[in-house]
Amino acid sequence: MHAVASVAALWRREVIKFVRDRSRLLGALVQPLGLWLLLGLGFQQTFQLPDAGASGMNYLEFLFPGIIALMILFTAIFSTISVVEERTSGFLQVAVAAPLSRTLLVVGNALGGTTLAVFQAALFFVLLPLLGFSVGLPGLALVLTSSIFLGLAFTALGFGIAWRMKTTRGFHAVMNLFLLPLWFLSGALFPAEGASPVLAWLIYLNPVSYGVDLIRQGLYWPAEAPIALAPVGLSLAVTAALAAVLLAWTVYTVRQPLYGEG
C-alpha cells in the first residue's frame, strides 16, 4: 500500500510539474516537429528509397516514426535533467532518506516520464491523416506499445545518467555524445538498406532501431511496412528487452551507496 501510494505520488509529481511548465511541453514538441519539417521538406526531392518498388513514399512520411521516437527521447531527457540538482540539493536529497526503496523511486519517475512521453507522442498522431496514414486500432496499439517501451527505456536511462552526473552540463554532454547518436543510427533518418555496410550494421545492432521499426510497422499495419527492419515479433521483443534492461541498470545504479565508502 505504501509502495503504491509512493509510486502514485512520484508519478503525480512528474505530471503536475510538466503541466505547469509550458516551456517543457513546447521544447519537447516543437524541436522534433521543426526538425521533421526541415529535413522532410528539405530532402523531399533528393531522398530516394533503396527499394525502387516502394515508390510514392516521400521523406516526410519516412521520417515520421523516427520523429515520434525523438520526441519521446526529448521528453524523457527533459523530465530527468532536474535529477542532477535534486540529488544534491533538493527533493531527492530528502527522498533517499525516506523509508522508501530506491527501486520505487526509479519506477515512479519512469512511469511519470513515460506518461508524458506517450501523451506527447499521441499529440503527433493528429498529423497521421494529413500524411495519408489510416491507422486502425491494432496498428495504433503497436505504435503506443512501442512508445511506452521507448518512454520507459529513455526515462530510466536519463534518470540513471543524471544520477551519476555532478552538473547539468555533464548531462547535456552525455546526451549529445551518446543519446542523440543512438537516435541518428536507429534507422530514423535513413534505412539500413542502402546505407554503407558499417552504418547498416550499427543500425542492426542498435536496439533503439527496433523501437522505431515497431512504430513504423504499426503505422502501416496490417499491410507490410515499405522498409521493415525485422519481423514485428522481433522488434517488439527487442524494444521490450531494451526497456527492461535499462530499468534494471538504473535501479542498480540508484541503489549503489550515494557517498564514497572509501
Place this chain on the structure above:
Amino acid sequence: MSHANGSHATAGPAIEATDLSHAYGAQHALRSVSLTVARGSMVGLLGPNGSGKTTFFRILTTLLQPTSGTVRVMGLAPHTASHAVRQHLGVVFQDTALDDELTVEENLRFHGALYGVSSALLAERIDFLLDRFGLTDRRTAHVKTLSGGLQRRADLCRGLLHRPKILLLDEPTTGLDPAARHAFWQTLHTVQQEEHMTIVLATHLMAEAERCTEVGILDRGRLVVQGPPAQLTSDLGTEVLLLETPDPSTLQDRIEAQFGVATQQVGTMVQITEGAKQDLLTSLYDAFADQISSATIRKPSLEDVFMAHAGYHLNNRPAASPITTPANARS
C-alpha cells in the same frame, strides 16, 4: 527477560554513538566520535564546514556506513534496520526539498506519501502543521511565490509530517534574516515540546547553538567537547582575555615564561582563560605594551569555548587543515 530488554530499549537515549569513525578513502571525516543524545533534548553540533557534521547525519540517515564504531538510533542500528530508522527520522537540510512549481499542500501530500502516512492522518497533520507554522493561508500558494522564511517553515512542516521521533536539522536557517530565523526557532520549540521530539542540529552559528540543551563542538572530525552551553562557558571561568598581536607565538611563549599562565593561540590572537584578568592585563601591558595591539576582557561565550577547544575562530578555519572534504561531500 526479552520483555525487560525491550522496555529498556524504548527508554534508552534517542541516539547513541560509540567510537564512530568514517573515512572517505584517506580522508578522515569523523574520528572516534562518542555522543549520547537524550530523548526530548536538543543537541547542537557546532563546527565549520568539513568538521564532520554532514557525515554524521549521513550515517544516522542510513546513507553511509561508518568505517568503525557503532551507532544506535532509538535503539536500532541504521545499517541493519534502515527502514525503521528512517521512519523515526525527520530531515531538514540547508536546501529546501520542496518543488517550486507545486503548491505547499501538494508538496506536503507528496512527501507524506513517501513516508507512508495514511491519507486521513496526513490531512490532519497538514492542517495542524500549517496552522502551527502560520502557513494556513499559503496552503494553495506555489512554493516559488513564498519568501525564504516561509519556504523554510514549509520545509520544516514537510520534515515533521510523519511525526518523527528525531528531527535532524542541517544548517536550517541559512539565508534567513534575523526576524525569520527567530520565528523559525520559536515555532520549532513549541512543536518540539508538543510532540516530545528530539532535535539534532548541525550549525556554525553560535546563536543557534546557544538555544540547545547540549552542544558538541566538532573540530576536523573530532568531538572535542560536549555539554550544556552554560556549563561549557562557565568552565572557562568568569572572564576570558583576548590579546590581538602581530606575533602570537612569541607573545604566547613570553607570557607563559614570565607569568606562568596557560594560553591558547587563536589565529592572530592569544586567548587566556585562567587567572584574574584585570590584574593580569595590567601586568601584561607593562611587560609587552609594544606587542599588544588590542585587548578584550569579556564574559565567556560559546565562541570562546570553540576557540579554546579548537584553537581557531569558527569563521576563520586555518587553511592548512589536515582534512579536506571530497568534492561531493559537504561539511
